[in-house]
Amino acid sequence: GAGVSQSPSNKVTEKGKDVELRCDPISGHTALYWYRQSLGQGLEFLIYFQGNSAPDKSGLPSDRFSAERTGGSVSTLTIQRTQQEDSAVYLCASRSTGAGEQFFGPGTRLTVL
């Protein structure tokens, strides 16, 4: 079946604008993760969803960042009032129940001008 997909693949925005990044996990995967890959910080965890439980938001860098997961499937990461330091590749991963592997999407490259 299809892997994790993300859209858009590239996004260029102006400082201060809001952006939405989308992730379609592998069908049936209950766990969904967002990570950020940037030159200065490497790969860092942002947020985790598991089924209908409250998400683990411990990695979100500021209150400008939020995410939701609708119907236990698609997830949207929203960044409000973008700043230049938000420029990074945003990666989504999903995992089936249990101690399974996390499968990563191709990422969305965000550039804030």
Place this chain on the structure above:
Amino acid sequence: GDSVTQMEGPVTLSEEAFLTINCTYTATGYPSLFWYVQYPGEGLQLLLKATKADDKGSNKGFEATYRKETTSFHLEKGSVQVSDSAVYFCALSDRVQGAQKLVFGQGTRLTINP
């Protein structure tokens, strides 16, 4: 908190050379350990993993052994190929409350010359 430190790159080798990329970790409890690879223009892929001490993960000729006494998970390959050129990430999985969030090292860029 948990952390992963891996050998800084870039690393450049000739084809058929022996490869070692060092990785050490700091964690409470007993995490699972992983090596992920990112080929040019592609997403992160799991290369191998080990879930408990003394386990050896292996895939595509790569191996890594979970060493609890030295808190290490070094990646090795006996004879590298040009197609192994990629960025390699060591990671651990925080299993607190079953979240299994990944904590990554900084990544090591490997270039293999023919």
